[in-house]
Amino acid sequence: METNHYDVLIIGAGLSGIGMACHLQKECPGKRVGILERRQAIGGTWDLFRYPGIRSDSDMFTFGYKLRPWHELKVLADGPSIRQYVSDTAREFGVDRKIRFGIRTTQAAWCSEQKRWTLGAIDEATGEAVTFTCSYLVSCTGYYNHDAGYLPSFPGIERFQGQTIHPQFWPEQLDYRGKRVVVIGSGATAVTLVPSMAKDTAHITMLQRSPSYVFSLPSYDKISEVLRRVLPDRWVFGMARKRNLLISRVIYKASKRWPGKMRQLLLAGVRKQLGEDFDMTHFSPKYNPWDQRLCAVPDADLFKAIRAGKASVVTDQIDTFTESGIRLKSGKELQADIIVTATGLQIQSFGGMQLSVDGKAVPVNQRMTYKGVLLQDVPNMGWIFGYVNASWTLKVDMSAAYICRLLNHMDEKGIAVVTARAPQGQMQDESIVAALQSGYAQRGASELPRQGRGLPWRILHSPEKDHVMLLKDPVEDAALEFGSAQAPRAAAAAPHRAPVSVGA
Structure with a gap:
């Protein structure tokens, strides 16, 4: 057996990659599975980002894996707790032993004659080239560039005599005690940093060009705490997951159906925290709720820091950096x-890995996705991309379970290759995150796969519908082209197609 050949090879050992590996361990135990991870630790996003206060912006009961539910009472958990949770999950399922750390994958090439992928990679510790092969490839690299965050071109930034820091690359020993700090931004990172740093700074200012919707969540689940006294943990946390999923879906759907009412409700929550005299323009976005992700803060910590005078919000535009700070318009x-x-992320597909099929480059931004899991015209490849309007992991769990269903179906039928084929005229000129108006989504739209006119080529961002499409509908579908493992030579050019389409 070749040392570097796998039945299934996963790229990435973050939240998605570990989730995929655990599903394979449970549902496809006979597969030889490998995981390639560029970093030296499990965790992905949660190992990379180390800025003060980093935490989830989704509740942990829906953010946790279905295979290993979150069994703590923290609602919005801190980064170290999440990193530990992912590592513990990998260890419990035994997939931590399948990881090759320090491996940067640069290219993946499919060969139809060999029915396998060949991956070119670099061992970052030695600089040596390494080659891996696999029958099935799954990309779990997230959607942003780990090497560089997004930084606008700020006039005069070179003049500033203090420190300038991007949260993606936070200095370990940064001492901000008694310092004056300005945080540029109004998204989830900014509203996390400000209250966390405010405890020690002389003063901290959140400078935003435009506001975001911010709402407060309890940091601690008191309902589950009470229920644990009389019910088994499995029941209690199962109910918490269902309850929080229902609440988040109601908020999202209500925001889309009655945006004016939801806007009033969200702004009323802010006014209640900050008082009638506060200038609400700083928390009154021009867009409707859920045109961008809502920013959740635990126990109103951001609002408390503002009320206490430790933090402030300024809504303005930057004219120029100066030697001692920022001059505004x-x-x-x-x-x-x-x-x-x-200031956000830079979107990147497949971690920058170059794809090719039989020697021809695959432009990812000119392909659609099948059920949000397979890439159009790319054989034997899965792609894990979570929700942008709900907990990321909800979609990870369903996508991973679908890939396991597909692999088991292929084994049962003696199928070696599966390819998603789309009819002509299906592709639309919009990305899979077109529903979001967030800066990173708009900037990076050209890097992502396209949407189709209808199912199964359209990403729904709907857990209810995806549950049926990925976990209940039959695997065989007219959009899937199957090739048998040992087809006669004369029939090899005529791949099997299912007679009817049931996946949509």
């Missing part, structure tokens, strides 16, 4: 010792 100057550019 309004003429106001913000003095700073440290400026944090919480």
Whole structure:
């Protein structure tokens, strides 16, 4: 047996990759599975980001794996707790022993004659080239560039005499005690950083060009705490997962159906925290709720920091950086010792890995996805991409379970190759995250796969519908082209197609 050949090879040992590997361990135990991870630790996003206060922006009961539910009472868990949870899950399922750390995958090439993928990679510790092969490839690399965050071109930034930091690359020993800090941004990272740092800074200012919707969640699940006194943990946390999923879906659907009412409700929550005299323009976005992700803060910590005078919010545009801070278009100057550019991510597909099929490059942004899991015209490849309007892991769990269903079906039928084929005229000129108006989604739209006119080529971002499509509908589908493992030579050019389409 070749040392570097696998039945299934997973790229990435973050939340998605570990989830995929655990599903394979449970549902396809006979498969030889490998995981390639560029970093030196499990965790992906949760190992990379180390800024103060980093935490989930989804509740942990739906953010946790279905195979190994979150059994703590923290609702919005901190980064180290999440990193530990993912590592513990990998260890419990035995998939931690399947990881090759420090491996940067640069290219993946499919050969139809050999019915396998060949991956080119670099061992980052030695700089040596390494080759891996597999029968089935699954990309679990997330959607952003780990090497560089997004940084706008700020006029005069070279003049600033203090420290400028992007949250993606937080210095381990940064001392901000007693310092004046400005955080540029208004998204999930900014609203996390500000209250966390406010405890120790002389003052911290959140400078935003435009506001986001911010709402408060309890940091601790008191309902589950009470129920644990009389019910088994499995029941209690199962109910918490269902309850929180229902609440989040109701909020999302209500935001889309009655945006005006939901806007009033969200702004009323902020006013209740900050008082009638507060200038609500700082928390009154021009867009409707859920056109961008809502920002959740635990126990109103951001609002408490503002009320206490430790933090403030300024809504303005940057004219230029100065030696001692930032001058705004309004003429106001913000003095700073440290400026944090919480300006977002740079979207990247497949971790920058180059794909090819039989020697021809695959432009990912000119392909659609089948059920949000398979890439159009790319054989034997799965792609795990979570929800942008709900907990990421909900979709990870369903996508991983679907890939296991597909692999088991192929084994039962003696099938070696599966390829998703789309009819002509299906592709639309919109990305799979077109529903979001967030800056990162708009900037990176051209890097992502396209949407189709209808199912199964359209990503729904709907757990209810995806549950049926991925876990209940039959695997065989007219959109899937199957090739047998040992087809006669004369028939090899005529792959099997299912007679009817039931996946949509």
